[in-house]
Amino acid sequence: MTDEAERQTLARIEARRRRPRRxxxxxxxxxxxxxxxxSTHALVExxxxxxxxxxxxxxxxxxxxxxxxxxxxxxxxTDSYVVRxxxxxxxxxxxxxxxxxxNDLAAVGATPLCLSAALIIEEGFPIATLEQLAGSLGAxxxxxxxxxxxxxxxxxxxxxxxxxYICMAGVGVVPAGLTLDPAAMHPGDRVLLSGTIAEHGMAVxxxxxxxxLEAEIASDTAALHGLAxxxxxxxxxxxxxxxxxxxxxxxxxNELARAAELxxxxxxxxxxxxxxxxxxxxxxxxxxxxVANEGKLVAVVAATDSAAALAxxxxxxxxxxxxxxxxxxxEPPGMVVLETAFGGTRVVDMLAGDPLPRIC
Amino acid sequence: MTDEAERQTLARIEARRRRPRRxxxxxxxxxxxxxxxxSTHALVExxxxxxxxxxxxxxxxxxxxxxxxxxxxxxxxTDSYVVRxxxxxxxxxxxxxxxxxxNDLAAVGATPLCLSAALIIEEGFPIATLEQLAGSLGAxxxxxxxxxxxxxxxxxxxxxxxxxYICMAGVGVVPAGLTLDPAAMHPGDRVLLSGTIAEHGMAVxxxxxxxxLEAEIASDTAALHGLAxxxxxxxxxxxxxxxxxxxxxxxxxNELARAAELxxxxxxxxxxxxxxxxxxxxxxxxxxxxVANEGKLVAVVAATDSAAALAxxxxxxxxxxxxxxxxxxxEPPGMVVLETAFGGTRVVDMLAGDPLPRIC
Numbered sequence: 001m002t003d004e005a006e007r008q009t010l011a012r013i014e015a016r017r018r019r020p021r022r023x024x025x026x027x028x029x030x031x032x033x034x035x036x037x038x039s040t041h042a043l044v045e046x047x048x049x050x051x052x053x054x055x056x057x058x059x060x061x062x063x064x065x066x067x068x069x070x071x072x073x074x075x076x077x078t079d080s081y082v083v084r085x086x087x088x089x090x091x092x093x094x095x096x097x098x099x100x101x102x103n104d105l106a107a108v109g110a111t112p113l114c115l116s117a118a119l120i121i122e123e124g125f126p127i128a129t130l131e132q133l134a135g136s137l138g139a140x141x142x143x144x145x146x147x148x149x150x151x152x153x154x155x156x157x158x159x160x161x162x163x164x165y166i167c168m169a170g171v172g173v174v175p176a177g178l179t180l181d182p183a184a185m186h187p188g189d190r191v192l193l194s195g196t197i198a199e200h201g202m203a204v205x206x207x208x209x210x211x212x213l214e215a216e217i218a219s220d221t222a223a224l225h226g227l228a229x230x231x232x233x234x235x236x237x238x239x240x241x242x243x244x245x246x247x248x249x250x251x252x253x254n255e256l257a258r259a260a261e262l263x264x265x266x267x268x269x270x271x272x273x274x275x276x277x278x279x280x281x282x283x284x285x286x287x288x289x290x291v292a293n294e295g296k297l298v299a300v301v302a303a304t305d306s307a308a309a310l311a312x313x314x315x316x317x318x319x320x321x322x323x324x325x326x327x328x329x330x331e332p333p334g335m336v337v338l339e340t341a342f343g344g345t346r347v348v349d350m351l352a353g354d355p356l357p358r359i360c
Numbered sequence: 361m362t363d364e365a366e367r368q369t370l371a372r373i374e375a376r377r378r379r380p381r382r383x384x385x386x387x388x389x390x391x392x393x394x395x396x397x398x399s400t401h402a403l404v405e406x407x408x409x410x411x412x413x414x415x416x417x418x419x420x421x422x423x424x425x426x427x428x429x430x431x432x433x434x435x436x437x438t439d440s441y442v443v444r445x446x447x448x449x450x451x452x453x454x455x456x457x458x459x460x461x462x463n464d465l466a467a468v469g470a471t472p473l474c475l476s477a478a479l480i481i482e483e484g485f486p487i488a489t490l491e492q493l494a495g496s497l498g499a500x501x502x503x504x505x506x507x508x509x510x511x512x513x514x515x516x517x518x519x520x521x522x523x524x525y526i527c528m529a530g531v532g533v534v535p536a537g538l539t540l541d542p543a544a545m546h547p548g549d550r551v552l553l554s555g556t557i558a559e560h561g562m563a564v565x566x567x568x569x570x571x572x573l574e575a576e577i578a579s580d581t582a583a584l585h586g587l588a589x590x591x592x593x594x595x596x597x598x599x600x601x602x603x604x605x606x607x608x609x610x611x612x613x614n615e616l617a618r619a620a621e622l623x624x625x626x627x628x629x630x631x632x633x634x635x636x637x638x639x640x641x642x643x644x645x646x647x648x649x650x651v652a653n654e655g656k657l658v659a660v661v662a663a664t665d666s667a668a669a670l671a672x673x674x675x676x677x678x679x680x681x682x683x684x685x686x687x688x689x690x691e692p693p694g695m696v697v698l699e700t701a702f703g704g705t706r707v708v709d710m711l712a713g714d715p716l717p718r719i720c
Contacts, residue, residue: 029485034515047487048511051494052501056474056509064509066474068533069432078476080514080527114416114426116438116529120480125389127407134411141412149416149424150529153403154440155394156718160522167440167527169476169510173428358516 030354036246037290037351059181060255062104062243065174075110075172077101082165084358086133088207090199090218093166094133096294096360098140098148099223101170103243106228107297109180110172114149115141117168121153122161133164144223146170178232182259182300184239190306191264191326194227194297194319195220196272197249201291201359202280215280222295227318231297234312237305242298245360247351250289250336252298253326254350258334266326266348269341289338290351292359300328390714396606397650397711419541420615422464422603425534435470435532437461442525444718446493448567450559450578453526454493456654456720458500458508459583461530463603466588467657469540470532474509475501477528481513482521493524504583506530538592542619542660544599550666551624551686554587554657554679555580556632557609558648561719562640575640582655587678591657594672597665602658605720607711610649610696612658613686614710618694626686626708629701649698650711652719660688 024046032039044060056064063077081097091099098115105112117137121130141148199220206215224243232238244252249271253264266289273288281288295318301309306324313319336348384406392399404420416424423437441457451459458475465472477497481490501508559580566575584603592598604612609631617624626649633648641648655678661669666684673679696708 024487027487029481029483029487029490029515031483031515031517034481034513040513043513047491047494048513051491052477052498052508052511054507054509056507057511064474066509066531068428068434068473072429072432074428074434074473074531076474076476076531077510078478078527078529079512080478080480082480082514082516082520113428113434114424114436116436117412118438118440118527118529120440120442120525120527121389121394123389123391127384127387127389130389131407131411134407138412147414147416148412149414149426150437151404151408151412151417152439153394153400153408154442154525154718155389155391156442156522156525157391159519160442162516162520165480165516165525167438167478167480167529169438169478169529171426171434171436171531358514 031357032354035351035354035357037251041350062107063110063172065108073174075105075108075174077104078169079104080165080167081360082358083204083360084162085207086163088204088219090203091221092133092136093164094136095140096221097166097168098137098144099221100245100294100360101168102144102146102223102225105170105172106225107241107243108174109178109228109232110174112146112170112172112225114147115168115170116150117148117166118152120161120165121155122163123155123158125163180238180240182240182256185256185260185262185300185328187262187328187330188303189239189300189328190303190324191328192299192301192306192309192313193272193323193325194313195321196274197293197296198273198277198281198288198291200294201356202277204359205356206280211284213280213283215276217276217280220293220295222318224295224297224318227297227313227316230316231299231309231312235301235305235308237302237309239300239302244296244298245292245294248290248292249298250348251351253336256300257336261333263329263332264326264336265329266336266338268338270323270325272321272323286355289348291356294360391717392714395711395714395717397611401710422467423470423532425468433534435465435468435534437464438529439464440525440527441720442718443564443720444522445567446523448564448579450563451581452493452496453524454496455500456581457526457528458497458504459581460605460654460720461528462504462506462583462585465530465532466585467601467603468534469538469588469592469601470534472506472530472532472585474507475528475530476510477508477526478512480521480525481515482523483515483518485523504585540598540600542600542616545616545620545622545660545688547622547688547690548663549599549660549688550663550684551688552659552661552666552669552673553632553683553685554673555681556634557653557656558633558637558641558651560654561651561716562637564719565716566640571644573640573643575636577636577640580653580655582678584655584657584678587657587673587676590676591659591669591672595661595665595668597662597669599660599662604656604658605652605654608650608652609658610708611711613696616660617696621693623689623692624686624696625689626696626698628698630683630685632681632683646715649708651716654720
């Protein structure tokens with residue numbers, strides 16, 4: 001090991017040691033535990049990993065990658081959808097479930113093979129609404145070209161759910177030779193984002209009608225497997241990809257920075273965001289970096305490949321507004337830093353608390 | 361076509377025509393729609409199959425069988441678990457989820473590969489209970505030798521769930537050349553059952569403490585992939601297998617009879633059932649044929665192979681009380697008939713209504 005490499009390793013170990021050790025101080029589950037940010041991570045690290053952890057689960061990526069036979073690898077993912085309201089501009093719980101599951105497969109580079117849908121329905125739920133949402137489930141699956149192969153229906157008594165929850169899992173096939181892993185990130189890599197941020201979370205928030213805010217914001221829910229495939233076909237320099245949903249772009253980049261033990265520096269001026277979304281976020285005092293996206297891809301790409309990668313994203317309808325939004329650096333390891341449009345910098349941590357419960 | 365075959369075909373068509381056409385007359389979802397019996401079937405056939413149906417989903421088996429690449433087939437299944445109470449003699453919601461998902465894979469002859477777990481937790485749920493149930497999830501997965509590869513946690517507000525729901529999916533590998541399908545059933549085939557019935561449902565019912573009944577009944581929850589593998593290794597004569605959960609043995613046999621367009625005749629005297637379960641069922645006026653099992657396998661086996669199949673089941677700890685409980689006949693097609701211990705016969709239909717909501 002060179003002196004420089006040793007110094008870097010020691011610095012990373014020191015940084016990890018300094019990072020506060022996760023503890024669960026609460027005695028009861030809070031909404032923040034489901035928000036996808038630091039509380040969710042604490043719950044996962046203190047409760048779930050010790051109990052159910054194994055080498056497949058340990059990477060905590062969007063999908064697990066599982067060897068199947070001697071020469072094939074499957075991607076496997078699950079998510080429950082508990083979004084409120086069930087319908088919102090741009091989509092509904094069913095389109096969200098289909099697209100969100102496909103996106104978790106796409107983020108590990110997999111070609112989606114099939115989906116499962118398990119519905120938990122509250123007694124008294126209108127059959128007509130169920131029929132519409134089932135139609136939406138089918139339409140989203142057909143549009144994406146990924147069949148729902150297996151399903152289940154449970155009904156719970158009145159007041160024991162909130163209308164309808166959808167639990168979805170998905171299986172995909174990982175192309176031979178492809179390995180996407182934050183561990184492959186290097187200082188100098190570029191961070192690409194496929195489009196404008198914070199639309200899904202703000203659309204759902206506005207749709208609740210609880211705020212004195214009327215803004216025409218539609219969810220960005222979309223299936224990204226086509227976009228991801230084009231990116232991977234265009235360049236061999238993709239280190240890893242993520243789907244920045246709960247906790248927003250900030251939380252996703254923090255997960256990457258921690259996994260890589262490197263730093264991610266975001267260029268605020270380069271972040272694509274629609275003015276109406278900026279306006280709504282400012283009005284409500286919400287940082288758009290923490291708001292869920294449901295149709296955006298984050299990709300870390302080798303610097304030399306970043307122009308080709310950007311062109312590939314922009315050539316796809318879902319990547320028209322793609323941008324290079326940041327860079328990987330060595331220091332400070334495990335952290336995300338924002339370089340503001342005014343020339344300052346600030347540390348961007350994971351989402352803490354839950355400003356927007358039940359957004360997906 | 362011979363005269364006899366033609367007569368049989370016409371008789372089946374006539375029987376199908378006579379069978380009442382499924383319609384959904386309700387305007388709202390009821391608990392019966394989640395019970396796994398005739399209302400669930402009506403919901404599936406009128407709402408879900410038209411909306412999301414495809415050739416993978418259409419067989420409505422315990423697992424879908426999906427081609428993956430040129431020479432391999434995956435089994436894929438999902439179920440939500442909403443059992444109340446969360447813990448009961450013999451198990452809890454977590455063991456039920458792991459075993460139930462594995463059993464759906466085992467029923468199509470698959471070797472389980474991995475599981476997913478998506479938890480929907482109610483705000484305020486005790487962390488200590490969550491930790492215990494997570495431990496139980498991990499223990500059940502390790503005992504079965506099937507890892508939980510991917511997981512998700514969502515939290516909903518107080519009163520928007522009933523403590524905890526677990527949604528699980530599973531992936532398995534179907535051995536080359538194996539096809540289990542009710543369409544392969546023939547008149548003369550034997551119906552084998554791996555052990556005593558109705559224990560899970562009655563254990564949960566007693567555990568609720570709402571009945572003036574104290575009986576020492578433990579759930580039969582168990583992972584059946586080992587048992588299924590031994591059965592398949594012992595004989596090539598297995599036509600199809602099922603996991604008789606919601607709706608009980610009666611509903612499962614009705615599903616097989618309808619799918620095969622043949623009749624299943626059950627020999628009441630041959631049905632294995634523990635006396636304490638018979639007693640509890642009689643006291644509550646519940647027919648044990650409709651009560652959920654969570655560790656039993658139904659197998660339809662060619663008559664010539666039935667002795668070997670029975671021996672294989674009985675040689676496994678989970679099949680000690682296995683029995684040949686019935687026979688496949690040509691008439692009346694699509695129906696299940698019970699030959700009572702007293703020499704009479706009665707038609708056994710699918711479960712109607714939901715005498716035991718949220719049993720799994």
